Amino acid sequence: MRSVGTVVLLLVMAPACEQTRVDASALPKVADRASASPNGPPDARMSLDELDARQALPLLPMMANHQKQNMRDHLLAVQEIVAAVAIEDFPSAARAAGRIGSSPSMAQMCTHMGAGVAGFTERALAFHQSADGIAAAALQNDGPAVLNALGKTLSACTACHAAYKQSVVDDSTWKRLTAPTRQVTAPDHASAPRSSD
Numbered sequence: 001m002r003s004v005g006t007v008v009l010l011l012v013m014a015p016a017c018e019q020t021r022v023d024a025s026a027l028p029k030v031a032d033r034a035s036a037s038p039n040g041p042p043d044a045r046m047s048l049d050e051l052d053a054r055q056a057l058p059l060l061p062m063m064a065n066h067q068k069q070n071m072r073d074h075l076l077a078v079q080e081i082v083a084a085v086a087i088e089d090f091p092s093a094a095r096a097a098g099r100i101g102s103s104p105s106m107a108q109m110c111t112h113m114g115a116g117v118a119g120f121t122e123r124a125l126a127f128h129q130s131a132d133g134i135a136a137a138a139l140q141n142d143g144p145a146v147l148n149a150l151g152k153t154l155s156a157c158t159a160c161h162a163a164y165k166q167s168v169v170d171d172s173t174w175k176r177l178t179a180p181t182r183q184v185t186a187p188d189h190a191s192a193p194r195s196s197d
Helices: 004-019 044-051 061-086 090-100 104-113 120-139 143-163 171-178
Strands: 055-059 164-168
Touching: 055 061, 055 171, 061 090, 061 104, 061 120, 061 143, 061 164, 090 120, 090 143, 104 120, 120 143, 143 164
Parallel strands: 055 164
Antiparallel strands: none
16 A cells, blocks of 8 residues: 555656656757758767767677677676675675686787777776786685775776777778788888899
């Protein structure tokens, strides 16, 4: 049975909810320049992307999805670390931290994911290396040190999210953005082999 306060609150809010309307003319017009597009109205995702000033991290769709899955697992690991420290279950905290710590496979994945933009790989590796400190503190059964290391890891995490956004690209764009750059230099005539003519 609902309390009297809840019923009163619902009665007070009901008329306001019915009368609430959004005046479209009061909303900011983000993509007016695209309204003349032959393809119809502007894409809302494009408008959002234009508002987001972070550097684009180009990824193929499969890579973007894989990265999001990893990030969700990172967040789950953080939750597990905090819960484990709260009950002083340091082995569980160390295991959870191990999922976000550095490893050769993690380094390879970060390098591949960051191949399309300068700086991402270094930030990603720094994040994973900072997580190694969480596991080290947990193995010492040192709750405050675990939380301190977790704070440093989360700082690396939030700094990366503040700097980069995913940008899903097609295969040809990915290949163009990640192709090794060839530096063409003029031949050094002094050290060039001479013909025997």
